[in-house]
Amino acid sequence: MTSISSQVILHPAVSQSIKLGSTTLGRDKLYRAVQYFSRFLAWFLLSRGHKEQAAKWNALKSHLALGRKLMRIGKPVEHLQAVLRAVQAYSASETREQITTIGRQLAYFGYLTYDTIVWANAVKFITLKPDTAQKINKTSNRFWLAGILLSITHGLLKAGRLANEAKKLRSKSSEKDIGTEADRELKQRTLELARSGTRQQFIIDILDVWVPAANLGLVNLNDGILGIFGFITSVIALRQQWHVAGKK
Structure with a gap:
């Protein structure tokens, strides 16, 4: 059991994830991916009439957006x-x-x-x-x-x-x-x-x-499209930071 736990906890992917999360840029890209996915999901749920569930994801999106602004001070x-x-x-x-x-x-x-x-x-x-x-x-x-x-x-x-x-x-x-x-x-x-x-x-x-x-x-695009666009670019940027973390 201890051996299995060690293999999981000390796995290179876990170590690389910790390195990624230890950088401000890595956290920012991760939070951005969740923020824009939340934006898409809130739009999707709202369009299906699930107002309460949509409100939860919309709140998460707003809080992540605010938190990212704080991280960018300086x-x-x-x-x-x-x-x-x-x-x-x-x-x-x-x-x-x-x-x-x-x-x-x-x-x-x-x-x-x-x-x-x-x-x-x-x-x-x-x-x-x-x-x-x-x-x-x-x-x-x-x-x-x-x-x-x-x-x-x-x-x-x-x-x-x-x-x-x-x-x-x-x-x-x-x-x-x-x-x-x-x-x-x-x-x-x-x-x-x-x-x-x-x-x-x-x-x-x-x-x-x-x-x-x-x-x-200037353009009329719904939160679903903008959420997907933001999520895709966040994943691309996160992938770049993942490779950087792997080289350290």
Whole structure:
């Protein structure tokens, strides 16, 4: 019995789960997945007339959303740091990617800053007039939408550049000055990993963009669709963090 318990408790998957849960980003992605699944389930139950059950899932969604806002306090500074790194990191050939990266990070800085005010008002730490709270919430969503649109633009630009680099690498594969075969394969693998990461982020952005757009009334999508979109992107992001936790 003890042996079985040890095998279960000390299983690598359990250890990896603990590592994932020990990071703020890992918890955030997990909570986000549950939050958006709850949003979908509340909509589904309500559409079937199960009001009491729907209210439970709706309450869980609301509390998780509020809790995630708390975890993100201080995160705007990370985006300011990302702006400075973007200014220093890019070469002259990647100017458009640099501009979209800086714009995206500044937009996320604005979004999370206003989102902190939304949280402070929600927990009654500060008291805002209803119309003021609504304006701040709207501004937060505008920044969020701008950040995602800039991220989509950045993804398209980066995907195009990586595709060109991969094409050039393939065209030079038979030339002697390309270096050793091992070097060429390493460059190819690096490019493929970068392209895969860019594609994943693009999928996340394409699905996530509808959430702030719906919040601003630009599109008319129900909570079921938005819940599924948010759940899918949360699972993709959670999977990425799972692999990161596995490497530690």
